[in-house]
Amino acid sequence: MPHGPLDLLRQLGVFAALYYAYRLTRGAVHGRASDAFENARNVIDLERSLHIFVEPTVQAWASGSSLLTDAASWTYINAQTSVTLGALVWLYLFRNDSFYFVRNMFAIAFLLAIVGYVLVPTAPPRFLPEWGFQDTVSEYTRISQDNVTVNALFNPYAAIPSMHVAFALMIGWPISRLVRLRALKVFWVVYPFIVTFVIVVTANHFLADAVLGGLTAAAGASVAAWLAHVRPEAWRFGPRVADATA
Secondary structure (H helix, E strand, C coil): CCCHHHHHHHHHHHHHHHHHHHHHHHHHCCCCHHHHHHHHHHHHHHHHHCCCCCHHHHHHHHCCCHHHHHHHHHHHHHHHHHHHHHHHHHHHHHCHHHHHHHHHHHHHHHHHHHHHHHHCCECCHHHCHHHCCCCHHHHHHCCCCCCHHHHHHCCCCECCCCHHHHHHHHHHHHHHHHCCCHHHHHHHHHHHHHHHHHHHHCCCCCHHHHHHHHHHHHHHHHHHHHHHHHCHHHHCCCCCCCCCCC
């Protein structure tokens, strides 16, 4: 551990608090299912007016290959768990001088997303089968996303913004700058686009959600950059000017 067990506990506490705050959004949107479905229909109306409502077509095309839909479902599940957590652990252990910038970026973006989930609860496309959407993740896992245990862990109406896309950007961008192998650099640059494709194929987000997820990540990065100017010895991206922790 780069700065000892107390620093590690501090970082775990930060992310645990963020997750707990996210869990509270379930209570905040309880009984607002009608609002969530109305907001989802508003997203569809907006995308149709802009002629970008391609999600049903993309999912229908992908459904022709069970290998593709299974791979997308696996990626959807792991993008927010093993991939993101693994990336954060790698940053903390091996690129610690950049970890605190990424942590701040995550914290700001996540807090902004929580505000969005409370103010604009939105049902994901998989809840709208009348548009031809299928819940590929449930088909892949054989576990309904309406399962009581699943719903206890996640807010079912947290479509806006897409934090799958935001997280992909917030790990893809810094890691692409930190790894040395060209192939890995290319992968992490492309990774957010892969995740965007995945959230559409699995009917968990609209394209509008992805755009808003990108803007949320950008806002998190902007605030983290400002914080890095305030405390460059600890929160900058890259080697510190002095040995300090956050």
